[in-house]
Every structure is written in C-alpha cells, then in structure tokens.
Amino acid sequence: GAGVSQTPSxxxxxxxxxxxxxxxxxxxxxxxxxxxxxxxxxxxxxxxxQGTGAADDSGLPNDRFFAVRPEGSVxxxxxxxxxxxxxxxYLCASSLSGTSGSxxxxxxxxxxxxxxx
Amino acid sequence: xxxxxxxxxxxxxxxxxSSSLNCSYTVSGLRGLFWYRQDPGKGPEFLFxxxxxxxxxxxxxxxxxxxxxxxxxxxxxxxPEDSATYxxxxxLRGGSQGNLIFGKGTKxxxxx
Numbered sequence: 001g002a003g004v005s006q007t008p009s010x011x012x013x014x015x016x017x018x019x020x021x022x023x024x025x026x027x028x029x030x031x032x033x034x035x036x037x038x039x040x041x042x043x044x045x046x047x048x049x050q051g052t053g054a055a056d057d058s059g060l061p062n063d064r065f066f067a068v069r070p071e072g073s074v075x076x077x078x079x080x081x082x083x084x085x086x087x088x089x090y091l092c093a094s095s096l097s098g099t100s101g102s103x104x105x106x107x108x109x110x111x112x113x114x115x116x117x
Numbered sequence: 118x119x120x121x122x123x124x125x126x127x128x129x130x131x132x133x134x135s136s137s138l139n140c141s142y143t144v145s146g147l148r149g150l151f152w153y154r155q156d157p158g159k160g161p162e163f164l165f166x167x168x169x170x171x172x173x174x175x176x177x178x179x180x181x182x183x184x185x186x187x188x189x190x191x192x193x194x195x196x197p198e199d200s201a202t203y204x205x206x207x208x209l210r211g212g213s214q215g216n217l218i219f220g221k222g223t224k225x226x227x228x229x
C-alpha cells in the first residue's frame with residue numbers, strides 16, 4: 001500500500017482481556033517498529049524487527065507484551081491480561097532497512113487507540 | 118540517563134510571526150537527531166535528520182539546525198497549516214537502529 005496501515009483504528013477492551021493489534025508496513029520495508037504514545041507524551045519505543053526477528057525488544061514493559069512478524073511483513077502486537085495503564089495509542093513504523101551504517105527514516109502509521117476499561 | 122527535552126511545551130503565533138522551537142538533549146553519544154510533525158489523530162510525519170553539529174536542513178518554511186547540545190526548528194512566516202505538534206527524537210550511538218528517544222513535543226498553533 002501507499003503507507004503504513006494499522007488495524008483496528010480503535011480498540012476498547014475490558015481489564016484482563018487479550019488484544020491483538022496489527023501493522024501492515026510499506027511494501028519492501030524490512031525494518032518494522034512498535035511505539036506506544038500516551039496523551040501529551042512523545043512516542044516510547046517498544047520493539048524493533050529486522051525481517052522476521054526481533055532485533056531489539058528492550059522497550060517491552062513486561063512479559064504481558066509480545067510481538068511477532070512471522071513472514072517478515074505484517075506484524076502483530078499482542079497484549080495479555082490488559083491493564084488500565086496499557087491505554088495509549090500504539091504506533092507502528094517501517095523503514096527500508098534497519099542495518100547500521102546508514103539510517104533510514106521511519107514512516108509511521110496512524111496508530112491504534114487502545115482503551116482498557 | 119539519556120534525555121530529550123523540548124521547549125516550549127506550547128507556542129501560539131500569529132500568521133507570519135517567525136519563531137524557533139528548541140530540543141535539548143543529554144545523551145551518551147548521538148548518532149542522529151530527527152524532527153517529526155504530528156497532526157491530531159495521526160502518526161508522526163518525518164521532517165529532517167541531522168547527524169553532526171553545524172548541520173542545517175531546510176524544507177519550505179522550516180529550517181533545522183544542530184549543535185552539540187541542542188537543535189532548533191526555525192519557522193519562518195508560519196501559516197495556519199503549520200499548526201501541529203513538533204517532535205524531536207534522538208538515535209544513540211551504539212544503540213539499536215530502532216530505539217528512537219522522543220521528547221514530549223511542542224504544540225504549535227498559528228492563528229490567521
């Protein structure tokens with residue numbers, strides 16, 4: 001597609017439930033990133049994929065959060081046993097390559113607004 | 118601790134009134150500094166990347182500059198359509214490619 005797409009655009013769930021958020025990157029982009037943005041804050045890094053593997057998952061807050069990218073394209077962020085504090089906008093970005101030596105700009109999707117009641 | 122601080126938090130300008138947004142950083146080693154624009158309900162839109170002190174980049178009414186401690190985003194003769202939140206982010210030397218550290222942003226409002 002023309003840009004990074006994310007589904008759903010909005011997700012309301014109850015505390016304790018499981019949610020999946022999907023990201024479809026720009027075609028041909030090998031690097032994919034997940035961020036979380038709370039109201040009035042800048043995006044906070046969660047995890048970065050180079051191809052199918054997680055190159056850096058240091059931003060995942062705890063073991064309730066998990067992300068996969070099985071075929072090196074679409075990625076799913078999975079949150080188990082959701083808590084009210086997980087409410088935020090979850091942003092996905094992609095870039096041509098995440099390899100060192102030169103930086104490729106990250107293109108962001110519109111985000112998924114998650115509300116945990 | 119690596120930190121990015123943006124000021125002011127909010128800025129109101131009249132159309133045509135030039136000004137600057139500040140991004141100061143305290144990091145162990147800078148690999149690159151990035152400016153993004155974010156409109157309400159949308160993801161950040163890439164504007165500029167700066168890699169070394171003294172570097173400058175321009176795009177329409179925007180000009181970004183970088184020193185060893187801070188970056189400025191200069192807005193010349195702004196228009197109402199420049200209203201948005203401007204985010205600054207840094208990529209650390211020795212860190213992972215993906216781990217951008219963002220500031221909280223400056224919310225710019227330009228009145229006609």
